Amino acid sequence: MTPTSDRRLIWGTALTQFIGWGTLFIPFSLVLQPMEADLGWSRWELTGALTVGLLTSGILGIPVGRWVDRRGGRAPLTYGALLGAAALAAWAAVDSLWVFYLIWIVMGCAHATALWIPAMAVVVALARQPTKAIAGITFITGFTGTVFIPVVAALVEGLGWRGALLALAALQLLPAVIAWAQFRGVPPPTPPTAIAKGDALRLAMRRPAFWGLALCFAAHVFIGVGLGSHLVPLLREHGLPETSVLLIVALHGPTQVAARAMLYFAGNRASMRLVGMFSAPLLVVALLWLAVAPPTFVWLLPFVACWAVADGLMTIVRAAGTAEILGRDGYGAITGALTLIGVLPRTAAPFVLALAWEAAGGYGPVPWLLAAVAALGAAAFVLAARDRGPAPA
CATH class of the missing domain: 1.20.1250.20 (MFS general substrate transporter like domains)
Structure with missing residues (x-):
């Protein structure tokens, strides 16, 4: 790795995380009330799905982390982003509570594979200066809420909550493209014996x-x-x-x-x-x-x-x-x-x-x-x- 590739690693990872958190996590609180009004579900029923998604993400943290340790981050970051886009599209069409919970199990899988754990594992494995790289990434992602909260609110206002989620699903395809291109030609790591x-x-x-x-x-x-x-x-x-x-x-x-x-x-x-x-x-x-x-x-x-x-x-x-x-x-x-x-x-x-x-x-x-x-x-x-x-x- 060279300093130039460290910069590429920072920008590529920051963009996948910036968009990923902005599309896969932030929208929930902004579509909560419109979903209540439209579908008649209670807030407890809706937030229960988020809890299920967070639990799914946590449970998958160890196996996903082991995958990255042994085989690199290209597959989880790419396919996880695609899975997140599919979950957003399915969420936009949901009209059954049990299906909504299934969608959030899938969303939890997307969180585990496309967001923080695999991204940071890749940075720690590849960066010459991991502390500086992580600081740079978190500096950029620190603006996620500042950008996405008004953007998602405007989409909900203009397109309705279903249309907003479809637009975010299309945007979530971009991290998959970035991750696939960023790690093209990068060989998987050679894990130490303990790993x-x-x-x-x-x-x-x-x-x-x-x-x-x-x-x-x-x-x-x-x-x-x-x-x-x-x-x-x-x-x-x-x-x-x-x-x-x-x-x-x-x-x-x-x-x-x-x-x-x-x-x-x-x-x-x-x-x-x-x-x-x-x-x-x-x-x-x-x-x-x-x-x-x-x-x-x-x-x-x-x-x-x-x-x-x-x-x-x-x-x-x-x-x-x-x-x-x-x-x-x-x-x-x-x-x-x-x-x-x-x-x-x-x-x-x-x-x-x-x-x-x-x-x-x-x-x-x-x-x-x-x-x-x-x-x-x-x-x-x-x-x-x-x-x-x-x-x-």
């Missing part, structure tokens, strides 16, 4: 670092999904004006992108251990500030700044830090296992926080609960960062 025997994941799971990372990343995804689903009503309950609420939420994206940009320019000079030991406690600080700050826009700015920086950096630590701490051998299977462990926290977070809200009669204890989860995740990352050797045979 060939399927031992890389087993050896990694013997190390305290694996379980430290698993707990840290599970805490991170619980907080991210929980805040994503409850931050707006939490701020409204505090009595902030609507413009302040929306601006605080909107500041998260640009701030995390700026943090990723700084890490990109730092390149391989940045140790992922040190970045994680900075960003994981910073998330604790952010949530404690949310718990005690007066409910005014100015006083909540430090919260959103610390939260966004920590969130932006931890996304990179999740990908590049796993390679730095656990090694590149068997990276796909290892990250698949880490993702599988995080599936339950990811799917449970909105419900757990809703139960806390209902039990307390308000959002008062929620920031404290999230801060405790963040503190547990930070301690777990310290455990992982201090483990510098493989498990004994």
